[in-house]
Amino acid sequence: MCAEPAVSRSRAEAVALAARYAGQPHPARHLGEACRTAVHDAYSVGLTLAADAALAQRASLCAAGPLADHGERLQINLGEGPCVQALTQGTPVLANDLADPHTTRQWPVFAQQAQAHHIRAAFALPALHGPDPAQQSGVALTLYRDQPGPLSTADLHTAQLHTDAAELLLLAAPQPAEDDLTYAWYLPADAVVHQATGIISYRHTLTTGQALALLRAHAHTTDTDLTTLAHAIVHENLHLPDPPGTGPTDT
Structure with missing residues (x-):
């Protein structure tokens, strides 16, 4: 008898893992803690x-552990x-040492902060x-560590398993409208960023991507946390x- 392919076994593991949290309040939080x-x-x-698809809009579904809140907030x-x-890129990014400029050349500000x-x-x-x-689900899991060094093969498999389970939970959730970013399992702190993006988009006649860029730029200029500004x-x-060349639709 032939052995079951590793990909099939991993998918079955992800299905079983997702099933543990389906229907629970804030399943992403439970999944993140389980991975940890x-x-x-x-x-x-x-x-x-x-x-x-352009990744102009992102939300943190889970921040488990003392480093994750800062890491997730910085990336957003x-x-x-x-x-x-x-x-x-649709591929894993394994940054063994954030002090290595070659590894972090695409995101030096994040690495420094x-x-x-x-x-x-x-x-x-x-x-x-x-x-x-473009065909990916848009779900990613990030592991943050306070020491440099490579990720073990076993931990890589475990983290990927929990990523795939998170995707299955998302696919099983009720489908929102095209511009609705208020998924029920978002963290409340992140939902306000998307609410603010919608308000800015209306006030300044911008796309949501442009509105989020304006929000980020103002937060950076004023040295304000993005969530605080959105609130x-x-x-x-x-x-x-x-922004230059635009005007509000209301007074």
């Missing part, structure tokens, strides 16, 4: 969803990092079901300055 428990070395775990604030690269928060290595794994990034726009009626 299952890996051999000490990691923090982040799960990220890209909500459009800056629009760069290993997870962004992994989702863009991540190290300031004691993140020394990061490994981002997208859900992989084909070579074309002020949504809940305190803060208006951003008009």
Whole structure:
């Protein structure tokens, strides 16, 4: 009798893992914590969803452990990092040492700021079901560690298994409208960023990608956390300055 192919076994494992959390409140959080428990070395775990093909819009589904909140927030604030690269290219990004400029040349600002928060290595794994990034689900899991060094084969398999389970949970969730970014299993802190993006898009007659770029630029210019700025726009009626060549639709 022929042995079952490794890919089929891994898929079956992912299905079984996803089934444990299907129907639970905030399944991504439980999955991230489960991954953190299952890996051999000490990691923090982040799960990220890209909500459009251009990756202009991303949300953190989970930040488990002391490093993940900073790592996830930095990648969303800056629009760069290993997870962004992994989702863009559709391949894993294994950064053994964030102090290595060759490894981090595509995201030097993230690498610098991540190290300031004691993140020394990061490994981002997208859900992989084909070579074309446009056909990927947009789900990626990132492992953050406070020491440099490679990711073991066993931990790579475990992390990829949890990434694939997260994709299955997402596919099983109710489908939102095309422009609806308020998935039920988003963290509330991230939902406000997308609410602010929609408000900016309406006020300044911009696409959602342009609106998010404006939000990020203003956060960077004013040295403000992206979520804090988004909260002020949504809940305190803060208006951003008009970008050059545009004007608001309301007064």
